Amino acid sequence: MHEFANAFVLFSNFVLIPSITYGSQLAIGALGITLVFSILRFANFAHGDTMAFGTMIAIFCTWGLQAVGFSLGPLPVALVALPVAIAVTVGLVLGTDKIIYRFYRDKKVDPIILVMASVGVMFMMNGLVRIFIGVGEVSFADGSRFIIRAREFREMTGLDEGLALRTTQVITVVVAVVVMGALFWFLQKTRTGKSLRAFSDNEDLALLSGIKPERVVQITWIIAATLATIAGVLYGLDKGFRPFTYFQLLLPMFAAAILGGIGQPIGAVVGGFVIAFSEVSLTYAYRRVFEYLGPEGFEIEGLAQLIQTEYKFAISFMLLVIVLLVRPTGIFKGRVL
Amino acid sequence: MSGSTRISQTNTSLLHQPWFLFAVMAALLAFTGFAQSWLFALTIVQLCMISAIMALGVNIQWGYAGLFNAGTMGFAALGGVAAILVAADPVPEAWSAGGAGIALSALVIGATIATVIVVRAKLGGLVRLIATALVLIIGYLLFTYYFGPATSAIEAVNPSRTGYLGGMGISILFGWLVGGLLAAGAAWIIGKIAIGLRSDYLAIATLGIAEIILAVIKNEDWLTRGVKNVTGLPRPVPREVDLQTDPAFISLAQSLGMEPIALSSIAVKLAYISLFAIVLIALVYLSEKALYSPWGRMMRAIRDRPDAAEAMGKDVKRRHLQVFVLGSAICGIAGAMLVTLDGQFTPGSYQPLRFTFLVWVMVIVGGSGNNMGSVLGGFLIWFVWVQSESAGFALMDALSGLLAEDSPIRGNLTEAAPHLRPVLMGLILILALRFAPRGLIPER
Numbered sequence: 158m159h160e161f162a163n164a165f166v167l168f169s170n171f172v173l174i175p176s177i178t179y180g181s182q183l184a185i186g187a188l189g190i191t192l193v194f195s196i197l198r199f200a201n202f203a204h205g206d207t208m209a210f211g212t213m214i215a216i217f218c219t220w221g222l223q224a225v226g227f228s229l230g231p232l233p234v235a236l237v238a239l240p241v242a243i244a245v246t247v248g249l250v251l252g253t254d255k256i257i258y259r260f261y262r263d264k265k266v267d268p269i270i271l272v273m274a275s276v277g278v279m280f281m282m283n284g285l286v287r288i289f290i291g292v293g294e295v296s297f298a299d300g301s302r303f304i305i306r307a308r309e310f311r312e313m314t315g316l317d318e319g320l321a322l323r324t325t326q327v328i329t330v331v332v333a334v335v336v337m338g339a340l341f342w343f344l345q346k347t348r349t350g351k352s353l354r355a356f357s358d359n360e361d362l363a364l365l366s367g368i369k370p371e372r373v374v375q376i377t378w379i380i381a382a383t384l385a386t387i388a389g390v391l392y393g394l395d396k397g398f399r400p401f402t403y404f405q406l407l408l409p410m411f412a413a414a415i416l417g418g419i420g421q422p423i424g425a426v427v428g429g430f431v432i433a434f435s436e437v438s439l440t441y442a443y444r445r446v447f448e449y450l451g452p453e454g455f456e457i458e459g460l461a462q463l464i465q466t467e468y469k470f471a472i473s474f475m476l477l478v479i480v481l482l483v484r485p486t487g488i489f490k491g492r493v494l
Numbered sequence: 495m496s497g498s499t500r501i502s503q504t505n506t507s508l509l510h511q512p513w514f515l516f517a518v519m520a521a522l523l524a525f526t527g528f529a530q531s532w533l534f535a536l537t538i539v540q541l542c543m544i545s546a547i548m549a550l551g552v553n554i555q556w557g558y559a560g561l562f563n564a565g566t567m568g569f570a571a572l573g574g575v576a577a578i579l580v581a582a583d584p585v586p587e588a589w590s591a592g593g594a595g596i597a598l599s600a601l602v603i604g605a606t607i608a609t610v611i612v613v614r615a616k617l618g619g620l621v622r623l624i625a626t627a628l629v630l631i632i633g634y635l636l637f638t639y640y641f642g643p644a645t646s647a648i649e650a651v652n653p654s655r656t657g658y659l660g661g662m663g664i665s666i667l668f669g670w671l672v673g674g675l676l677a678a679g680a681a682w683i684i685g686k687i688a689i690g691l692r693s694d695y696l697a698i699a700t701l702g703i704a705e706i707i708l709a710v711i712k713n714e715d716w717l718t719r720g721v722k723n724v725t726g727l728p729r730p731v732p733r734e735v736d737l738q739t740d741p742a743f744i745s746l747a748q749s750l751g752m753e754p755i756a757l758s759s760i761a762v763k764l765a766y767i768s769l770f771a772i773v774l775i776a777l778v779y780l781s782e783k784a785l786y787s788p789w790g791r792m793m794r795a796i797r798d799r800p801d802a803a804e805a806m807g808k809d810v811k812r813r814h815l816q817v818f819v820l821g822s823a824i825c826g827i828a829g830a831m832l833v834t835l836d837g838q839f840t841p842g843s844y845q846p847l848r849f850t851f852l853v854w855v856m857v858i859v860g861g862s863g864n865n866m867g868s869v870l871g872g873f874l875i876w877f878v879w880v881q882s883e884s885a886g887f888a889l890m891d892a893l894s895g896l897l898a899e900d901s902p903i904r905g906n907l908t909e910a911a912p913h914l915r916p917v918l919m920g921l922i923l924i925l926a927l928r929f930a931p932r933g934l935i936p937e938r
Contacts, residue, residue, distance in 0.1 A: 200694035269562055269693045274927055276851055280920025287913035411698045467713045474702035478687050
């Protein structure tokens with residue numbers, strides 16, 4: 158029993174908790190992608206760099222607040238900076254829509270042109286972020302680092318394995334639950350949310366029933382920018398901020414959105430968790446877990462790792478390919494493409 | 495009213511004359527030669543040509559068929575791998591240490607795939623699922639059993655200098671061809687999966703495959719030395735030092751009234767340029783031939799009216815796959831040429847911004863669907879990309895000149911200069927899409 162508990166704690170510490178945290182971050186990111194896709198009908202390549210931009214603003218605000226001696230006690234100051242960052246990012250995204258995307262929307266061009274325009278936006282945002290904050294790693298998580306420390310946990314339970322729970326992990330999950338709850342409530346219960354869903358389902362019918370398309374588009378961008386900033390800040394708090402990692406998040410986020418069924422918000426959430434859990438669990442070295450579970454004196458040569466950590470991109474890609482081959486509409490029947 | 499329209503039309507028609515635009519491009523390069531240095535101008539031309547070839551490849555996919563390939567970087571990197579596998583010196587010790595293990599692992603992969611195919615053909619229902627899973631698991635375990643020790647053995651052979659299987663030690667020019675073939679093979683696999691779905695999906699899938707190809711190249715040290723880089727690849731042209739000591743060359747330099755050292759670097763660059771020119775001209779010729787053949791007309795018909803083309807009996811999916819493979823092969827060739835020019839393979843240098851999206855800017859600005867446009871776009875955008883680096887530093891210097899000596903922003907500004915380039919490229923892409931969506935030399 159003791160051995161089993163040890164194995165479980167080890168598994169929780171290195172697989173379960175990290176994948177729940179990472180999954181929440183991916184889910185919020187993928188929600189933004191899937192919303193833009195279902196309303197504006199294109200895959201937004203700039204989403205990752207929008208996340209980076211929002212995070213950068215949050216970091217600047219955090220620095221500003223820290224400079225005047227502001228502190229939230231055990232919580233990171235970035236939580237206070239978050240609303241400001243969201244406001245700035247929403248402004249930027251609405252600006253890009255007005256200057257760039259709107260033109261193509263009015264001309265009803267092929268969606269791929271919008272994808273390409275979003276590549277241009279991605280370039281510019283990427284450059285701007287690097288100009289303003291540089292390319293190095295920035296750690297902006299302050300407050301207390303741990304809620305449960307590994308050593309305290311060992312002393313408390315008498316197990317050999319420790320369980321560490323970081324503050325940022327708990328914050329991520331709490332914020333994610335709140336954000337997703339609010340979003341689903343908004344989409345299902347409010348009049349505006351319903352008009353969004355109607356627009357996504359059948360544009361012409363929505364127009365006939367008096368829904369203003371430009372308003373729907375604006376609200377979509379506002380939500381997408383909000384989600385991007387939250388996802389970016391949570392990811393940055395948890396893993397440190399480096400501009401180029403946000404571009405690399407694009408693939409897992411796209412994979413999550415498609416896996417769940419593109420255009421389906423619930424699909425994006427499920428997809429995010431599936432991708433995160435697969436990435437973490439397939440790249441974890443299970444040697445010690447198995448040694449606990451095996452008989453006394455049982456030893457494994459090697460790491461018992463299915464896939465090397467360097468190939469974690471390959472996992473989201475593989476899942477994407479499997480979905481495309483087996484069920485192109487995704488788990489929750491997204492738009493049939 | 496009509497008069498002014500006519501005037502603007504004549505104006506645009508001059509601006510849209512290919513010869514005029516190429517003359518402007520040549521003037522820009524010549525100006526660089528005079529104002530900066532001829533060696534620098536030639537260096538730009540070398541990479542302009544490689545860029546033009548990559549742009550040709552992307553143009554075949556996007557311009558002819560409307561396929562969005564966001565993984566050019568991966569195919570270019572595969573071309574680079576081919577260049578090493580062909581040209582690097584073989585490492586016999588590594589082969590004897592782990593060659594058998596690698597061969598066995600390859601055999602296991604082949605046998606596993608074959609068994610899966612047989613199992614899936616012969617069995618049905620739940621049995622099929624279980625059997626497939628079982629075969630895959632056994633295959634995987636058997637594969638790691640042979641593969642792990644073999645790669646460790648190979649990587650242990652003189653790790654500071656080799657630690658990989660090496661290449662075949664034949665001319666690197668042959669590697670250009672192999673690069674094309676390798677990229678074509680990868681494109682065929684990815685195309686089989688992603689083509690036929692919505693165009694965004696192809697973009698996402700290719701974005702992913704490029705990252706994976708790079709991950710493999712960076713981590714499989716036994717094959718490519720990974721991030722330890724392969725340096726000192728054999729060159730298809732003579733080395734500068736050999737030329738400088740060659741009596742015939744020295745007398746040539748004297749008759750031209752130049753220093754042998756200066757002439758040798760120019761001569762080597764010109765030699766590369768002529769090699770690249772052969773490939774570029776051949777590819778442009780073939781692309782033009784293809785575009786104005788029945789095949790090219792069919793491709794454009796498929797691009798513009800896929801449903802109508804399908805109704806006429808054209809196999810849209812198959813044609814898309816074909817054009818995807820062809821375009822990726824060209825990107826592979828360009829990748830191999832780039833490694834040849836550098837004389838080394840550095841996986842860390844492959845960035846999506848530089849190798850995928852920059853090529854896209856070239857194609858869009860040049861004129862999608864027009865081969866000459868892609869060539870022009872390749873030249874022009876590479877030129878702007880190179881020149882904007884020094885321009886960025888100059889701009890930041892000027893800006894920081896306005897600030898106080900001890901201002902902390904001064905250091906930041908100079909540091910930020912290289913990142914102006916992506917901003918500029920994004921701006922060019924957006925402006926081109928908006929105001930000149932057909933590009934500098936539009937499709938005829």
